[in-house]
Amino acid sequence: MKILVPVKRVIDAYVTVRVKADESGVETSNVKMSMNPFCEIAIEEAVRLKEAGNAEEIIAVSAGSMQCQETLRTALAMGADRAILIQTEESDLQPLAIAKLLKAITDKENPGLVLMGKQAIDGDHNQTGQMLAALLNWAQGTFASKLDLESDSITVTREIDGGLETLKLKMPAVITTDLRLNEPRYASLPNIMKAKKKPLDVTTPEELGVDITPRYKTIKVSEPPKRQAGTMVESVQDLIEKLHNEAKVI
Amino acid sequence: MPVLVIAEHDNNTLKVSTHPVISAASQLDADIHVLIAGSNAAAAAEEAGKVSGVVKVLHADDAIYAQGLAENLGALIVQIAKDYTHILAPASFFGKNIMPRVAALLDVQQISDITAIESSDTFVRPIYAGNAFATIQSTDSPKVLTVRPTSFDAAAAEGGSASIDQIDSAAETGLASFVGQELTKSERPELAIADIVISGGRGFGSAENFNKLMEPLADRLGAAIGASRAAVDAGYVPNDYQVGQTGKIVAPKLYIAIGISGAIQHLAGMKDSKVIVAINKDEEAPIFSIADYGLVGDLFEIIPELEKALAS
Ligand SMILES: Cc1cc2nc3c(=O)[nH]c(=O)nc-3n(C[C@H](O)[C@H](O)[C@H](O)COP(=O)(O)OP(=O)(O)OC[C@H]3O[C@@H](n4cnc5c(N)ncnc54)[C@H](O)[C@@H]3O)c2cc1C
Ligand SMILES: Nc1ncnc2c1ncn2[C@@H]1O[C@H](COP(=O)(O)O)[C@@H](O)[C@H]1O
Numbered sequence: 001m002k003i004l005v006p007v008k009r010v011i012d013a014y015v016t017v018r019v020k021a022d023e024s025g026v027e028t029s030n031v032k033m034s035m036n037p038f039c040e041i042a043i044e045e046a047v048r049l050k051e052a053g054n055a056e057e058i059i060a061v062s063a064g065s066m067q068c069q070e071t072l073r074t075a076l077a078m079g080a081d082r083a084i085l086i087q088t089e090e091s092d093l094q095p096l097a098i099a100k101l102l103k104a105i106t107d108k109e110n111p112g113l114v115l116m117g118k119q120a121i122d123g124d125h126n127q128t129g130q131m132l133a134a135l136l137n138w139a140q141g142t143f144a145s146k147l148d149l150e151s152d153s154i155t156v157t158r159e160i161d162g163g164l165e166t167l168k169l170k171m172p173a174v175i176t177t178d179l180r181l182n183e184p185r186y187a188s189l190p191n192i193m194k195a196k197k198k199p200l201d202v203t204t205p206e207e208l209g210v211d212i213t214p215r216y217k218t219i220k221v222s223e224p225p226k227r228q229a230g231t232m233v234e235s236v237q238d239l240i241e242k243l244h245n246e247a248k249v250i
Numbered sequence: 251m252p253v254l255v256i257a258e259h260d261n262n263t264l265k266v267s268t269h270p271v272i273s274a275a276s277q278l279d280a281d282i283h284v285l286i287a288g289s290n291a292a293a294a295a296e297e298a299g300k301v302s303g304v305v306k307v308l309h310a311d312d313a314i315y316a317q318g319l320a321e322n323l324g325a326l327i328v329q330i331a332k333d334y335t336h337i338l339a340p341a342s343f344f345g346k347n348i349m350p351r352v353a354a355l356l357d358v359q360q361i362s363d364i365t366a367i368e369s370s371d372t373f374v375r376p377i378y379a380g381n382a383f384a385t386i387q388s389t390d391s392p393k394v395l396t397v398r399p400t401s402f403d404a405a406a407a408e409g410g411s412a413s414i415d416q417i418d419s420a421a422e423t424g425l426a427s428f429v430g431q432e433l434t435k436s437e438r439p440e441l442a443i444a445d446i447v448i449s450g451g452r453g454f455g456s457a458e459n460f461n462k463l464m465e466p467l468a469d470r471l472g473a474a475i476g477a478s479r480a481a482v483d484a485g486y487v488p489n490d491y492q493v494g495q496t497g498k499i500v501a502p503k504l505y506i507a508i509g510i511s512g513a514i515q516h517l518a519g520m521k522d523s524k525v526i527v528a529i530n531k532d533e534e535a536p537i538f539s540i541a542d543y544g545l546v547g548d549l550f551e552i553i554p555e556l557e558k559a560l561a562s
Contacts, residue, residue: 017381026378096360119496122377134354137423137425155429163432166431169426218385224380227526231544236552239527239556242543247542250471
């Protein structure tokens with residue numbers, strides 16, 4: 001079985017994001033970029049499935065600018081076998097367009113599983129996996145915290161509002177990862193070196209025959225309302241007094 | 251044309267996430283219909299019909315909707331979508347799971363987690379864990395939206411007298427089946443709507459400490475208990491306690507963060523709370539920069555003291 005793992009390049013999770021003064025977007029120049037953390041979890045899970053003998057090949061795929069090659073190299077260093085860049089200069093790639101691009105790749109590669117992040121931490125859309133499953137008419141196992149692979153089905157434990165839910169999905173299926181599925185490994189130096197020699201193909205939306213025209217227009221990106229830092233209290237008594245008489249919340 | 255709200259329910263009663271979505275829908279100046287897809291969910295359908303502003307309830311009663319499987323529910327929503335300009339659901343794990351599936355099948359781009367409606371095609375939504383807000387204008391039709399429940403007032407539970415129409419099911423997709431669930435049981439108020447939330451982090455050190463200290467305090471305050479990701483990952487509490495960018499969004503009247511450093515991903519889930527209290531032994535902890543009241547000290551001493559003082 002092949003596993004396809006879509007990965008996204010995003011502003012690193014620990015960078016403080018700043019809105020541009022002209023409200024056209026957020027500052028991205030000279031900002032540290034990384035693989036979206038949920039995509040790292042997806043790669044890790046794919047590698048574990050391969051190590052356990054449940055998969056033969058892991059293909060990482062990313063849509064975006066040339067710089068996404070770095071992200072794909074990271075995926076290769078973590079254990080993916082080859083990579084595909086869907087190169088585009090469209091700066092506003094929206095989830096439906098990405099899902100269509102991923103469908104085109106899926107149709108070509110015929111993976112048994114697509115493992116991807118539940119959410120990209122830049123746009124916080126939480127859509128692409130569900131959309132891809134819909135376009136393929138496949139089952140979806142979103143927000144997965146545990147997977148059990150059988151011969152023609154996969155049992156998924158999912159994080160839901162009230163706790164956990166277990167579903168059995170027909171294969172092939174799309175799985176999106178939650179934080180507790182695994183802890184991703186760090187790529188070792190020898191593996192980073194080896195990754196440089198692994199195949200990385202480049203294609204384009206045109207070659208795949210996919211229309212990626214944005215479906216919404218961003219009018220502005222603004223700063224959130226600032227919260228003022230309040231006061232420090234000296235004691236528990238002081239705190240209770242303030243909550244009672246000043247804030248009037250207890 | 252009317253707008254459609256996808257209700258979240260447990261086949262018995264509406265979940266509290268549904269009422270703010272109905273109130274958001276009422277800003278669109280159109281008739282509001284509510285879909286109740288479930289199994290033996292007549293009580294939920296009746297309850298939805300009474301919510302203020304609802305004019306019609308569509309009730310699909312079929313065993314295939316008992317657990318809200320995205321594959322089956324998605325097919326049903328798509329079947330009725332053409333009659334609506336907007337389709338809205340809560341941005342809860344339920345809505346997040348189903349609505350993108352619906353949007354893709356309708357060939358439209360969903361707008362996730364909206365916090366404000368500026369007009370029938372223009373919406374505001376947080377990006378980058380709430381470090382920025384995007385105002386976006388959609389060119390799609392219908393518009394598929396998920397709504398952040400804490401950003402809209404809940405529609406009143408009484409006041410509507412909607413008709414209830416039974417509708418046909420869509421074909422069972424056969425793609426997924428329900429195996430089981432493990433729901434967290436609690437007598438306390440629900441995290442999403444509690445007036446007071448007390449949240450604990452890695453500072454507690456163990457599940458035993460967390461429960462021993464937090465439970466009496468929560469009982470004393472009538473509060474719901476939340477947690478940071480670190481506390482959930484360490485197994486102090488179940489996953490559905492997680493507050494933050496990728497967990498639950500809360501906005502209570504009072505949020506008390508104890509032994510939580512205040513990472514941006516945590517703040518994303520609680521910084522709309524009315525009053526924030528932080529208790530942390532590190533006076534440099536980032537949580538203090540957004541807290542209305544900060545208390546520096548050891549939680550193992552402060553919590554028992556707090557509980558005792560509240561008792562008197
Ligand atoms: C993709 C992604 C998504 C994430 N999503 C979320 C999310 O949804 N929610 C979330 O919470 N996090 C999330 N995180 C994790 C987040 O970045 C932080 O790692 C996490 O919030 C830290 O939890 P914490 O504050 O409990 O732990 P720590 O950062 O370790 O802080 C513990 C705090 O406890 C204090 N402390 C220790 N002992 C005591 C004591 N005895 N008395 C008083 N204070 C004490 C310390 O001073 C410290 O400030 C996410 C991270 C990533 C990368
Ligand atoms: N540009 C992209 N290239 C490849 N995969 C992507 C891209 N954008 C999103 N994804 C995948 O979709 C997941 C969810 O993203 P989103 O729906 O944007 O929150 C990510 O974790 C990735 O696995």
